[in-house]
Amino acid sequence: MKLLFIALMEVVECLLFPDITGWNNFTLVEEPFLPTVKEIDDMEAPETAARWHVWMLVMLGIAFLVAVAGTLILKCAERGPQTDPAQPGGDYAPLKVASRLVSSAAEQDSTIERSTATVSFKPRTLKVLLAISLTITFSTSFAALAWSSRTGRLSKDCGADWEVYAGLLACSGLALVLQALIMARRLPPGEKFGTTAFAQACITGMAPVLSDQYDTMKDVMFAFLCMQSEHVEIQAMGIFSLLWLVGVHAVCFAYEDTTAELLASHLSVLLLTPDTGAGVAFRDELLVLLYKQLTPTKRFLLLLENVPQAICAIIFLRYEGGSVVVTMLSLAIPALQIGLAFLLYGAVRAQVAPYFGRRLRALISAGDQLLAQRLWREADFESDRGLFRQAVAFMHCKEIGAERYDTVISLWKVALDMHSGLGEEQWDLSDLGLKEEVPLVEAFFAELAASECQKLDVDLSQNQLGDAGVSGALARAFSGLKKLQNLSLNLEMCGLGAEGTGALAGTIGGLVELQKLTLNLKGNRLRRGVSGALARAFSGLKKLQNLSLNLEMCGLGEECALSLLEALRATHPAASQLDLGDNDIGKGAVALARALRSGEVSCHVTHPVVEMLLREEFKDEEAGKLELNLRSKQDFGSLCQALPLLRLWEVELHFADLGLGDQSARTLATSLSSQSYVRKLSLNLSGSQLGEGGVVSLLEALRATRPASVQLNLGDTDIGQGAVALAGALRSGKVQGRVTHPVVEFLVQLQDERFKELKQAQKLELDFKWRGEEFLKAFGPLCRALPKLPPLRELALVVCDCPDEARALASALAAGLGKQKKLQMLTLELSSVDRVLLGEEGAKAVASALRELTELRTLKLNLGRNDIGPTGAAAVAESLRRLQQLTRLEVDLSENGLGPAGATAMAESLRELRQLTWLQAWLHRNELGPPGAMAVVESLRKLRQLTLLWVWLGNNALGEEEEAKLWSALDALPIGDKNINFDPRPRCAGGFS
Known part of the structure; x- marks a missing residue:
């Protein structure tokens, strides 16, 4: 219709030309047909203009007639469903298969190809037809322009005659009409082509500047113009131009992209696909048409073909002078094409990309595979990844990274039935957001089912397909894979439930030829409702030799494990792998382990409990x-x-x-x-x-x-x-x-009484005085237990005159004592009449333990007769100084050889205990001397809070005068109950009051 409108406007314009018409009366202007250059030069300007008008109108008429003829041919080829008498049961039913209507009889006959295979040509066939078209185009142009040059009808000012141009255009149109006849013959029943499909094909197959036929004609014409020159160099350049033209087209056959570009021009009608009735905006059609002229492949061809020709044209103009034809056709127009290709490519691609993406998504959702195929070919994503990067955002809801582009392109090619070798590839479609692309998944698996492959490996993990996607797309797809022998399907984290898994299991159970099955259902919401379906599916696969099933994180229970065990018993595959993860399968684990241990089934089960039960130690369980x-x-x-x-x-x-x-x-x-x-x-x-x-x-x-x-x-x-x-x-x-x-x-x-005190009052009293046998039995456990005992409030340990083993254990006892940091009352007696229990090092150990008991309020410490010396006394004194919370202290350090130094250390320690109210100190027989004894008494002046003070200083080399001074010092203290005892042997060591 667009061409008809243009033709009518030209007719109106011609009516206004006085050199051709009078008012409402045509006047025939006689002019020569195929004039020579000399005859054209002799023509007047009005006559030359009249020829231009007439032949422009003629060529428009040719284009119009070709468009109408081709459109009518394609329209007449449309046939509705009909009866094929030659085929039994040949009634054609409107059976919808991927947007194509085929007969039910043909649907049942697997030898009959589907309509797409009938309409389209194989790549090899297209290349052969392209070679024929290129040969005819070149030969026709060569013959026409060679004849024009030889007969004086080719000039550098006007080129060839209009009649020659019209003839070449008619030849191109005739080729397109012939292609239309072929496509009409191949159109299956029930299909049709779009009304404007042939007209659009004419644009790329006949239009000047856009078509390769035009480029071939103008390059051949330039070559003959060069060969008409008087300069040998220019003639040689003409021959080079012809050879370059042939070479460029030959090179194009080596690359798929350039071959596709030539196919779009020479065999544009043969590339048509049946219409689905989906409307496309005229603006989008123009954008796509414009984009095709700006693509990198088109730009490459323009540069490859026209840059050498342009150089030759410049040389020609330099030697031969001005030429409108050469300047326009070989310089201006190619330069404009290349410039626009660079300038407009980015902007137009950005405009076209959303159209391609949205349109493809809409078509695949509607099941319009044929139109989607045509659109995919027009987009040519495989050779233009930049366009795909912009379009994929409109094709998929989920953002797709550049590293997955090849995968997504392969997915779409399979879904559009444009991929070869379906059964030979591993399809990694994981994490592509296919939950929102269920129609695409359905189309993908429909094509896989149609391929009749024997081996299939598909990874759909992390796509959250859900029950609807799996029970629909996958179940229907696998139902057609009757010849499948090796299936690997990864549906990890796909949001499946019992419904989807049950449908899938039922379908897989129908694949009776299956010999190897790898099914990953990890992380799906299967719960406990799928055990029967899975078991039935595997039980029916009698030829199954290798089974691998991953059911980790599926919430399966005991029933499922037992059902799977029964399925393994029924099929008895030679090799099998069952991954159950950490599912709580209860006693199913025991049943599996026993069956595996006995050899009843041969399977590697991955489950922590089953693996544990299969250990050698469980052989007698x-x-x-x-x-x-x-x-x-x-x-x-x-x-x-x-x-x-x-x-x-x-x-x-x-x-x-x-x-x-x-x-x-x-x-x-x-x-x-x-x-x-x-x-x-x-x-x-x-x-x-x-x-x-x-x-x-x-x-x-x-x-x-x-x-x-x-x-x-x-x-x-x-x-x-x-x-x-x-x-x-x-x-x-x-x-x-x-x-x-x-x-x-x-x-x-422990005795019952002592145990009761420890349990109820956190109190422990142990007296090992004079108990040799009992000491040997209980003191060792005490030393080991003391650090680990529950916190005690009161502890009384009396170790006096015990066997020699006490010396070895006393330090250990002291070390354990330091762990009882909650003690508030401690009685510790470590002394002996005839042997030393501690010594200097033992005293240090006791001191280090006392230092940790910061909550002590009452301390009764008897370390008499232990030979701790001044150093040991200093350690004990330092530990006492840290016990600032003490209120009652009874300390016996008698007969330890403290000397003045030890006494001074004790004095310095005692004066710091400002909370002390009760103090009894046995320091007799320590060789304190007057200085040491006086230091002890003088330190007590600081303890004015004392209510009781008793000090034993006998046998410390004190005279009567020193004793009197000590009494005098003591009398000065404001203490109610006080006493200094100078008796050399006051009473038995360790006798606390």
Whole structure:
């Protein structure tokens, strides 16, 4: 219609030309046909203009007639559904398959190609036809212009005659009409071409400047103009121009992009696809047409073909003088084309990209595959990644990175049935946001189903397709893959539920030729409703030899595991892999493990409990026995999950040096609580980091199961009140057996009264005076237990005149004492009549322990007869000085050889205890001398808050005069109950009042 309008306007213009018409009466102007150059030069200007008008009108008429003829041919080719009498059951039914209508009979006959294959040509065929078209075009132009040059009808001012141009245009039109006849013959029933499809093809196949036929004609004409020159160099340049023209077109065959560019010009009608009825805005059509003239491929061809020709044209003009034809056709127009290609390419591409993206998305959603194919070819994304980068944002909801462009292009090519080798590729379509692109996925899998491939590997993970996408697109696609033998499908994190998985499983179950199946359903919401569907699907695959199924993070249960086991028993594949992750499959794990151990099924199962149960140590679990030495903390959780599933009589578990904490102990306790049949239990938890909470949990488990024999090794960890609870259970008989832990062992040996005091009042009193055998039995456990005992408020330890072993353990006792930092009252007596228990180093150990007891209020300390010397006394004094909160102090350092230095150290320490109200100090027999004794008494002047002060200074080399001075100093103190005793042997050492 556009061409008809243009032709009518030309007719109106011609009516106004007086040299051709009179008013409403045509006047025939006689002129020569195919005039020579001389005849044209002899013509008057009006006559020359008349020829231009007439032949322009003729060429427009040719274009119009070609457009009308081609359009009518394509329209007449449209045929509705009809009956094919030659084919049985040949009634054509309107069966919709990817936007194409085919007969139901043809649909059932797999040997009949679909309509796209019928309309379109194979690439090789197109190249052959292109070569023929190029040859004919070049030959026609060469013959016409050679004849014009030889007969004097070719000039550098006017070029060839208008008649020659019209003839060449008619030849191009005839070629397009012939193509229309071919396409009409190939059009399948029920299909049609768009009304303007042929006219649009004429633009790229006939239009001056735009078509390759025009470029060929003007280059051949320039070559003959050169060969008409009198200069040999120019003639040679003409031959070079012809050879360059042929060479350029030959080179174009080596590249797909340049071949496609030539196809769009020479075989534009053969590239037409049937219409789907979807309207396209005229502005968008023009933009796309303009974009085709600006693409990098078109720009490359323009440069390749025209730059050498332009150089030759400049040389020609330099030697031959001015030529309108050469200047316009070989210089001005190509320069304008190339310049516009560089200037407008970016802007036009930005305008066209959204159109391509939105249109492709809309067409694939509507199922209009044919129009989408045409649009894809027009966009030529594979050769123009810049355009694809701008268009892909409109083709997909999810942002696509540049590294995935090849993948997305391949996806679209398959969906549009424009990809080869479908069954030979691995399709990585993960994380492409295909949840919003279900029509694209459906088209993709529809083409895969149609390919009848035997091997398929598709990764659709992290696309959140959901039940609708999988039960629809995938299920329908796989139902057509009847010849599939090897399937790998990754649907990890695709948002599947029971419905989608059930539909997929049912479809896969119909692939009876399947020999290898790899199915990844990890991270989907399958829950417990798919076990039956999966089991039925696999049970029906009798030829299945290799099965790999990933069901991690799917929330499956015991029923699913048992169903899968039955499926494995039914199919018995030679190799299989079952990944169950950490799904809670209950006793299904036991059933799987027993079947695998017995060889009933051959499968590698990835599940922590199943893998645990398959260990060698569990070989006797069916007999109720388990002995396991766990060396990895990572396996602990699996063991705790496995234990409740078994019925065991004897359990021996070793967790030494695993560093288990309270939470692990609670988990183990929960697991053991279910073992109501256990009679013998042995747990080795040495090297653990258990606390009070963990031990209490284990104790509750022991009380619940009540095994006849318990062996519990807790090492020496600090379990706080848990030790008291364990000891109480052992003492009462609620737990039968032995617990290896220093505190528990010690508490078990305590008398009932002492244990009750410790438990209720946090008080412990132990007197080892004169008890040799009892000392040997209890003092060692005490030394080991003291650092780990629960916090005590009161502690009284009397170690006096005990065996020689006491000296070796006294320092250990002192070290443990420092851990009881909550003590408020301490009585510590470490002395002996006939042997030294501490010595200087022992005194330092005791002092370092006392230094930590910052909450002490009352201290009774007897270190008499320990030979601690002045150094040991200084250490003890320094520790006392730090106990600023003391209110009552009874200290016996008699017979230790303190000397003046030791006395001075004690004096300096005592004067700092400003909270002290009660002080008794036994310092006799220490060789203090007058200075030392006076220093002690003088230091007491600072303690005016004292209410009781007794000091024993006998046998310290003091005369009567010194004793009187000391009495005088003491009398000056405002203390109600005070006394200095100079008796050389006041009473037995360590006798506290």
